[in-house]
Amino acid sequence: VIRLDEVGRRFTTHASAEVKRDLSTLARRSVSSTDYRAAFERLGAALGGVARAMIPAGASVAVVTTPEDADFLTKGLVEALDGRRIYLACYWATRVDDAASIHKRYLDPVMPASVDAVVIVKSIIASGCIVQAHLEEFLLRTHPRQVLITAPVILEGADARLRRAFPTALSRRFEFLSFAVDSKTTNNLVKPGIGGLVEKRLGLKPRFSPTLVGSWRKKRAGASPSFRGAELRP
Amino acid sequence: MNRGGLANSRGALYEEFFAVFRVIDALFALKHGQGRQLAQQCEGTRVDDFVEKYGGHRHHFQLKRKLRVRWSEVHDDFVTELGHGSRVTLVVPSRDQRRALLAAKRRVQGAEVLVFPAASTPNEACAASEVRTALDAVSVKTTPHHADRLALWNAIRLAWENSRKPGQFVSCRLVLSRFVDQEDILGPLPLRMPWTPSKRWHRARRLLQQIPSFSFRIEDGQFVYDDRAGTSGTLSCRTRAFRAFVDRVVKSRPTTPQALVDLL
Numbered sequence: 001v002i003r004l005d006e007v008g009r010r011f012t013t014h015a016s017a018e019v020k021r022d023l024s025t026l027a028r029r030s031v032s033s034t035d036y037r038a039a040f041e042r043l044g045a046a047l048g049g050v051a052r053a054m055i056p057a058g059a060s061v062a063v064v065t066t067p068e069d070a071d072f073l074t075k076g077l078v079e080a081l082d083g084r085r086i087y088l089a090c091y092w093a094t095r096v097d098d099a100a101s102i103h104k105r106y107l108d109p110v111m112p113a114s115v116d117a118v119v120i121v122k123s124i125i126a127s128g129c130i131v132q133a134h135l136e137e138f139l140l141r142t143h144p145r146q147v148l149i150t151a152p153v154i155l156e157g158a159d160a161r162l163r164r165a166f167p168t169a170l171s172r173r174f175e176f177l178s179f180a181v182d183s184k185t186t187n188n189l190v191k192p193g194i195g196g197l198v199e200k201r202l203g204l205k206p207r208f209s210p211t212l213v214g215s216w217r218k219k220r221a222g223a224s225p226s227f228r229g230a231e232l233r234p
Numbered sequence: 235m236n237r238g239g240l241a242n243s244r245g246a247l248y249e250e251f252f253a254v255f256r257v258i259d260a261l262f263a264l265k266h267g268q269g270r271q272l273a274q275q276c277e278g279t280r281v282d283d284f285v286e287k288y289g290g291h292r293h294h295f296q297l298k299r300k301l302r303v304r305w306s307e308v309h310d311d312f313v314t315e316l317g318h319g320s321r322v323t324l325v326v327p328s329r330d331q332r333r334a335l336l337a338a339k340r341r342v343q344g345a346e347v348l349v350f351p352a353a354s355t356p357n358e359a360c361a362a363s364e365v366r367t368a369l370d371a372v373s374v375k376t377t378p379h380h381a382d383r384l385a386l387w388n389a390i391r392l393a394w395e396n397s398r399k400p401g402q403f404v405s406c407r408l409v410l411s412r413f414v415d416q417e418d419i420l421g422p423l424p425l426r427m428p429w430t431p432s433k434r435w436h437r438a439r440r441l442l443q444q445i446p447s448f449s450f451r452i453e454d455g456q457f458v459y460d461d462r463a464g465t466s467g468t469l470s471c472r473t474r475a476f477r478a479f480v481d482r483v484v485k486s487r488p489t490t491p492q493a494l495v496d497l498l
Contacts, residue, residue, distance in 0.1 A: 104498070
């Protein structure tokens with residue numbers, strides 16, 4: 001049993017007893033990938049439940065995810081946000097140290113140029129480099145009123161670092177939503193965090209394609225794109 | 235002693251970051267057909283902080299990361315190297331210093347002065363206009379984000395660290411090859427570089443051209459694609475991942491955008 005209070009973890013007011021149990025499941029090394037995936041999906045639903053109370057019904061919401069989070073955490077969150085017009089964006093990034101560059105994207109072809117809210121979904125925010133790349137890629141092209149940055153676990157100070165990386169006019173719209181704030185790291189991994197590298201713990205194969213993106217593509221088949229990503233040299 | 239230590243480490247970081255900056259410039263030159271040889275703390279020369287060799291020419295850089303710099307500090311060394319027919323540049327952190335040095339009465343004639351900002355982190359370095367301009371010139375993206383620049387900077391820095399030899403010249407092509415090694419491990423990065431298409435690529439290209447609603451082009455060594463259904467991206471043609479993609483296309487002969495996207 002991991003005694004979370006001894007490893008520098010603080011829970012936020014959003015963390016219910018069920019959420020704490022799921023966070024504890026993530027932190028345990030012995031948990032199977034099936035249970036790990038299920039815990040993430042429940043945590044996504046819990047994050048979505050909190051986000052739902054913050055985003056008005058009928059609002060247009062862009063949910064921005066990484067491929068590894070898409071089928072579990074993001075899926076749970078998307079399902080909890082029913083009653084809102086949801087658009088999906090998924091970014092594949094190359095990470096080099098504490099920086100990330102996006103090289104592939106799925107952008108919902110019917111996403112309007114402007115949405116009411118953006119929800120960034122990430123399993124954990126530590127250096128914040130992936131979230132920063134997502135925000136730069138997405139936010140500098142649209143001006144949502146609400147920017148929710150959600151992750152079950154955040155490393156202490158990561159929110160402040162992310163705010164500093166953007167102009168104040170933009171960063172003042174950031175709202176961070178998490179269940180736990182950890183303060184310890186070992187070998188660049190947050191402790192207890194989410195129990196290690198998420199791709200490994202989820203049991204994902206290299207070059208996997210998220211089912212959520214595949215089903216979204218099917219749902220939107222035939223629609224022509226209305227929103228573009230970063231332009232390349234002509 | 236502590237103050238000296240701090241100054242030394244700042245000076246070392248300044249040299250380190252300047253070397254990366256020059257490697258970026260050398261990669262840009264390589265893209266345009268000029269291969270350079272690069273050396274940090276070059277042996278057998280008096281102006282040794284960074285030296286570049288290309289087409290029978292030598293360009294020496296001397297770095298001075300301090301508030302007051304005088305020509306007298308570098309006069310003899312500069313005159314010697316200029317006498318050998320080399321190009322010599324004094325590098326300082328601020329525009330004011332450059333202005334003062336260029337206006338000085340005892341200026342070393344023929345020597346140039348370059349501004350390279352002092353930064354304490356890669357984040358700060360990439361925010362400096364000189365570095366931004368250099369990185370944007372080698373980036374495939376027309377409007378790279380700060381995160382793109384930082385990732386490219388980190389990757390080029392790593393490639394330089396893995397290819398340099400203390401005091402010796404190394405080819406910029408070697409740095410590029412180390413860069414590609416990293417791309418194979420980490421994933422594609424938006425570096426512009428020429429690429430020679432293979433026969434297998436020509437076969438794959440013909441198959442790709444027959445897929446409806448799928449557009450692609452090769453641009454500065456990057457495979458740029460868009461399935462017009464929301465998926466788009468780039469894949470560096472230099473990498474193993476691209477060669478594997480080409481193989482998958484030739485083998486499975488996809489006919490729909492969905493089948494193709496699954497191969498990417």
